[in-house]
Amino acid sequence: MSGPPPGSRLTRLLDAVLGLGTDLDPGVTLRRLVAGAAELTGAASVVLRTVEPGPAGPAGVRAGPDPAATGPVLRVPVRVGDEEFGTLLLTGRPGGGPFTDEDEQVVRVLATQAGITIGNARLYRAARQRERWIEGAAAVTTALLTGEDAGDALTTVAERARRLADAAAGVILQPTEAGGMEIVTVSTPDDPAGIVGSVIAPGSPVLAQLLGGEPVFLEDSATDPRMTTPVRHRYGPSMMLPLEAGGRLIGTLALPRRRRERPYTAVERQLATQFASQAALALVLADAHRGRARLAVYEDRDRIARDLHDLVVQRLFATGMMLESTHRRTAAEQVGDLLDEAVEELRCTVGEVRTAIIALRQPPADPxxxxxxxxxxxxxxxAAVLGAPPSTHFTGPVDHRVPDDTADRLVDALRAALADAVRRPGARRVRIGVDATATDPDGRAAVRLTVSDDSAAATAFHWSAPL
Known part of the structure; x- marks a missing residue:
């Protein structure tokens, strides 16, 4: 191989330097560095050996045959800032002579530019990482404050953290009554069998740090003596971060990677720790939000109970007045009809009380x-439009006897009938009846809906469907 023409060397050096700064992919930059060094010096072999496995790979980047051949060797360090990144090894000088000072200066210029480019790539990657983690923390906060229950909230934190950290799993551990920590939530694309329910037993060396709210960073979960869970053999590098806010330890967020995967960098550890702090605060705020929502439901139930009390007392009082009036009437005044009406009122009152009690038993957070x-x-x-709640009566086990599709059609019919009642002038008192023990004209079991009101123009609405 002959050396490069002297007249064109400077021009090609400038082209090579410019080429090193056009891509933020460290692997591309290193390959261009090696190729440029080989072209500008005429070396038969150029190898870049990195201090740690990284973009160049464990064996480095090579141009030409293996440098084990005898002959002059030129060694030029590659630095990224103050950090030693690797070393360029050039062998096989054309003509068998030693590399010149000019050769060394050319390679050093290339190595310096490559170090600058790799440093810029690291800064860009770190900025993108920070942006992703900040966006992830904001997304978790938004999700938690939109009304998710406690179990879903923990799953949201575990899933988002796993994706941001490029981890094999996102795991939430919480303190147990026995003084250990138990895995209560896991997010993983792999089979999660055997993970949930695993316990770090009391006395484990890592437990004091976790319960004290300190982060724990592991180089290899499978071999670290501090780890005692039965699933530790599945994982390698790991972060265990406290979920703590306002002096309250909610639990620990663990982010293990698979065995033999790259360890977490200092930047990743810092960003994940900040994410865990933000997520813990969001969990506390979401829990407080759910508490306020439950309190509002309980207060509304108190109001319903008061309204129910007033309704029942008024109706029973009116019924009592009816019965008392029978003492002052004769048989010719149709006392029997009056008693039938009173009995019907009492039956309706009992039905409404039963309906109200069942409504109050509905779980607050559920539809x-x-x-x-x-x-x-x-x-x-x-009721919001009528000014008074409709009287609602159920006959038979409506929740068990009426299929879902029939229930959907019944609710649609009820909605239409109530809309008609609301539009009718003078309609104030509406009665709704649902009978799951009815029969259709053919004698088959059926469900019947009846809606009526007290307006002058009202006619009772009837709807039925076979069961």
Whole structure:
């Protein structure tokens, strides 16, 4: 191989330097460095040996045959800032002579530019990492404050952290009554069997740090003597970060990578620790938000109970007045009809009390469950317009006997009937009846819906469907 023409060397050096600064991929930069050094010096072999496995790979980057051949060797360090990144080894000088000072200066210029480019790439990558972690923390906070329950909230934190950290799993551990820590939530693309429920037993060397709210960083979970969980053999590098806010330790966020994967960098550790702090604060705020929502539900239930008390007392008082009036009437005044009306009023009152009690048993955080709950929800919506809650009566086990598709059609029919009642002038008192023990004209079991009101123009609305 002959050396490069002297007249063109400077021009090619400038081209090579410019080429080193056009890509933020460290692997591309290193390959261009090696190729440029070989071209500008005419070396038969150029190898870049890195201090640690990284973009260049464990064996470095090579141009030409293996440098084990005898002959002159030129060694030029590659530095990134104050850090020693690797060494360029050039062998096989054309003509068998030694490399010149000019050769060394050319290679040093290339190595310096490569170090600058790799440093810039690291800064860019770190900035992108910070941006992703900040966006992830904001997304978790938004998700937690939109009303997720406690279990879903922990899953959200574990899943988002796993993706941000490029980890094999996102794991949440919480303190146990026995003084250990138990895995309660796991997010992993692999089989999670055997992970949830695993316990760090009391007395484990790592436990004091975790319960004290200190982060723990492991180079290899499988071999670290501080780890005692039965699933530790699955993982390698790991971070265990406290979920702590306002002096309250919610638990620990663990982010293990697979065995033999790259360890976490100092930047990744810092960003993950900040994410865990933000997530813990969001968990505390979400829990407080759910507490306020439950309190609001309980307060609303107190109001319902008061309204129910007033309704029942008024109706029973009126019924009592009816019965007392029978003492002052004769048989010719149709006392029997009056008693029938009083009995019907008492039956309706008992039905409304039963319906109200079932409504109050509905879990606060859940939507209305079953046909009964859905009918009550429609009645509550209509009450806001009518000014008074409709009387709602159920006959038979409506939640068990009425199939879902039939229940959907019944609710649609109820919604239309209530809309008609709301539009009718003078409609103030609406009655809703759902009978799951009815029969259709052919004698088959059926469910029947009846809606009526007290307006002058009202006619009772009837709807039925076979079961």
């Amino acid at each position: 209305p469950a079953g046909l009964r709950g859905r009918v009550l929800r429609e009645a509550a919506v209509a």
